[in-house]
Amino acid sequence: MKRRIYYNLIVSTGLALSLVGCSKKLDLFPFDRIELSQSFKNMNDAKAYDNNLYGGLRGLQYGLYTISQDVQADQLNASLDYGNRNGNLHRWGSSFLADDYTIRDTWRGYYFTLKNVNAAIEGYPNVTAANAADQALLNRYKGNAHAIRAFIYHELMLRFSKAYNPATASTDLGVPLVLRYNPADQPSRATAKQVYDQILSDLTQASTLLAGVNGAQGANRFTIHAVKALEARVKLWMQDWPGARTAAESVISSGTYPLYTTSAGLLSYWRDDATQETVLQSFVSRPLELANTNAIYLGLVPANGKFIPDFIPSQWVVDSYDNADTRKNVYFERKLCVFQGADVPNIWLVNKYQGNPLLFTAATTNYQQAPKIFRVAELHLIAAEAAARMGGSNESAALTHLNNLRTARGLTALSSISGTTLINEIKAERFRELAFEGHRLWDLKRWNEGFTRRGEQNANIIQVGANFNTLNIAANDPKFTWAIPTNDMTTNPNLAGQQNPGW
16 A cells, blocks of 8 residues: 555645755654654745645546546447557456556545645644734645545545445445555555545535635635535535535525526636636646646647547437537537548537647647636536435425526426436436536446446447447446555555455
8 A cells, every 4th residue: 555655745846945954954854754843834835835735636637537437437439549548447347457557546646645635734733823814824725735635535435435325334445544644554444434524524624714715716726615515516425415405505605606608608618718617626827837638539630630539429428418508519519530541520529628728838739728626517416416305395496406507508497397307307417517527427326327338429430349339337337436456455464355346
């Protein structure tokens, strides 16, 4: 475990400079860890750590942290030219193993960032604020760290633990719970309840420390609204329907993030990083502060303007959007593609991540966007689903939230539906709104639903067969839950016997 979770602490340049003075004194401290009394001396150190944590959080968005679970699910077909990139998880079965780089690198990325977060939470109390303004800023840094830790542990649980079940959470295996920086530690897996108790504790800390940090469109630091958005997402996963609904509605009712109601507005959101619906996004700036990208869906060839995507949306996915739906021609666009050297026109491609022109570093796209961590549309869906699950008189509120999103996207309002019909409509709307944002596999997992891939656009340009376009996955397939990486199972004796079933 320690070879994967713990690494020498990476810090920003400003913090690094604060560590290199007075070398004789530093020589007295252990060589294998950062001495926190030396790392956290003043507000500049605290600010440098805060910047570092947000750089780390940006590195956990998009790229393999988003596309992996979508490639594994049912929305996409591998093209003839996909080159086996992300192929193991797309095929499931015997080719998707515990030593897969997706599993290894995702696990490593989360725990690497957690190490820095833990060091910050432990170190901030060493900084003395000179005045009230400094104290408010220091509280915000502390709140940021607790919120980021809660976010990371929830993401780990989505991937490496089975769907949360309140009845069995006290015995179900979660992930190793690491709360202090200790390179010698080799933790076993905590229970799911223990991990979520910690997540809720961190959210409580963050809510208190960030209570005075008002939400704002396009915020790139945690605000009280962003904390509530995370709380809503977490509590939906935990089946805490009243808690999820309350947290989501607290952000919606603020009126800070109105939904886009036109195709032009929605296009500006996804192409140009307009911020009207954004509760929290990562800061991105060219050329030095760039993000991971979701480039697999387009594959532009600049020399000829044609496209060679790795993965193509299935026709049934495109057809799930009504022609009046403003999302259809924003999320998708027909492109001239080339496969195996032959031109194939009018193929629908995922166009959600075409790249912000203001972030291009050359004449054509580099697929850079400001990663959207929380947006208000998801909160409408959380409030709708939570209220519908509560049943009874709450179904009216569920339908209101659902219709608010539907009508904003150009669809007609629904009426006189309840029970299973209402929940199924919310699921369908969640699929359409959040497509290719990394939610689909985890939604199927928590709903206990399998899938069959179907309805491809053109069988002649994709990989075909039982492991590709007709793959059938049962709801109880063990690979909805990823394996603990092979290296950690090998190097950490305390993980013995704790691998997830089916790996």
